[in-house]
Amino acid sequence: PFRVPKLTSLPSSLSTETPLKEGEDPVSSSDLASDPASSLFNHWGHDLGPESRRVALRKFRYYGYNGYLSDRISLSRPIPDLRPDGCRNISYSSDLPQLSVIFIFVNEALSVLLRSVHTAIQRTPPHLLKEIVLVDDHSSSLELKEHLQSFVDETNAQHGAGFIKVVRHDKQEGLIRSRVRGWRAASAPVVALFDAHVEFNTGWAEPILQRIKEDRTRVVSPSFDNIKYDTFEIEEYPLSAQGFDWELWCRYLNPPKSWWIQRNHTAPIRSPALIGCFVVDRKYFEEIGLLDEGMEIYGGENVELGIRVWQCGGSVEVLPCSRVAHIERAHKPYTENLTVHVRRNALRAAEVWMDQYKSHVYMAWNVPLQNSGIDIGDISERKALRTRLQCRPFSWFLSNIYPELRSYSNTVAYGVLKNSLRNDLCLDQGPETDNVPIMYLCHGMTPQVSGLMLM
Incomplete structure (x- = not known):
């Protein structure tokens, strides 16, 4: 039988109110004083004593979320079923492909990581979940070595050797290369690449696998809801596509007009890009070029993948x-x-995929198009990939997939306007109430970056 492992609560060492073990938390002691004004305590923790608040704040500053509270929440807690009503009546093929669920982490709270794994096991039909791959990108936390390995050994004893695979890096590679490493370790026909701080909802896998079974060139994202970083409450997010701005930061978008016309809230939503977590046919992912391993650490790889898939004959949907x-x-x-x-x-990404529109990315980042001083590495292999796949131009992508992304023409200059008499003063946006430009000390941030355009 496909059972959830017995470890449904945390080891006692994580449930105490003592500070983390030496070597687990690099935050200095001077940063650990209880801070009543911290955003962590705005909606939670008012009844905690001083020592508990100190530990909670320490974990928050280390993880970026309320690790103290997570350690006290069940690893298999129920969460609200937020699917549109019609989803519950949809039938799926009996021969859907199996999937490998891949989690990437570095110094994640053990309770958060285990909850991600637990909900993947609990809420994925047993015959569809072939394996779970954990990629540890050189974590320093002792808990992620000792206790995690105990959990893996126990789970594999129940479900078979290799049901959970652990890949550990001996140096930090970054999120992008870690995801590719997870793909290489996976063996199921479909791979699902996720952050290790998620909770899967009921019936999450079947609709995705159905769409990929019907067309292997689809790259599919679930609809995301929010786990609040302070209270761990589930916040429902509206149905959205996933897009980006010219800096290639990802952002949520309203679904396209064509989706609304259908009046069917269960229908797939065409999406220009991906927020970050996605599911894809394992072999197609290789054919389309995986992720760009020439990118560093984190950011932009999901947008680049979305653009590439669309321009090279595939599709992206939520x-x-x-x-x-x-x-x-x-x-x-x-x-x-x-x-x-x-x-x-x-x-x-702009140099490889965006043709003449690459200037928009340079302008958005306020760097010169020529001699930017930024080493983007060797892109010859990525350009060769584009040629080999016979991909469409970026102008096609803008016209057919992402017409909402505004483009600019006749730009004569962009950057910062400095005062000729005092070069430490720049034109700034001024108070938001009246939106009157002002002179302000130059700081180079967004309010001072502007484009000059011919009208």
Whole structure:
């Protein structure tokens, strides 16, 4: 029988109110003073004593979410079924392909990681879940070595050797290359690549597998709901497509007009890009070029994948009948300066896939089109991939897939306007109430970055 492992609560070492073990948490002691004004305690924890608040704040600053509360929540808690009503009446093929669920993590809270695994096991039909692959991108946490391995051994004893595979990096590779490493370890016909801070909802897998069975060139995303980082309550998100701006930051979009006309909230939503977690035919993922391993750490790879799939003959969609809840962290774990990596990755994607529209990406990041000073690495293999796949131009993508993304023409200059008498003063947007431009000390942030255009 396909049973949930017995470890449905955390090891006692994680359930105490003592500080984390030495080596687990690099946050300095000077940062650990209880902070009543912290956003962590806005809606939670008012009845905690000073020591408990100190530990809770420490874990929050380390993980970017309320690890203290997570340690006290059941690993198999029920969550509300947020699927549109019609989803419950849909029938699926009896011969859907199996899938491998891949989780990528670095210094994740053990309770959050185990809850991701538990809900994948509980809420995926047993005959469809071939394996779970855990990719540890060089975590320093001792709990993610000792206790996690105990959990894996126990689970594999119940479900068969190799049901959970663990891949551990001896140096940090970043999210992008870690996902490719997880794909290489997987063996099912379909792979699902997820962050390790999610909770799967009822019936999440069947609608996705049905769509991929019908067309293997579909890359599919579930509809995401939010796990609030402070209270761990589930917040329903509206049905959305997934797009991006010219900096190639991903964003939620209203579904296209063609979807609304159908008056069917269970219908797939055409999506220009991917927020980050997705499901794909394992062999097609290789044929289309996996993720760009020349990108660094995190950011932009999901947008690049969406553009590439569309331009090279595939499609991307979001399924309302598949719901997965995801923690939106208060801060990211990989690096303090994520923007540097996202910018580099965005320029790399623009040079390969966006033709003359690459200038929009440079303008959005306020860097010169020529001699930007940013090393994007060797892109010859990615350009060769585009040629080999006989992909469409980016202008086709804008016209047919993402007409909502506004493009600009006749741009004569972009950047910051400095005062000629005092070069430490720049034109700024001014108070939002009257929107009158002002002179302000130059800081180079978005309110001072502007494009000059011929009208």
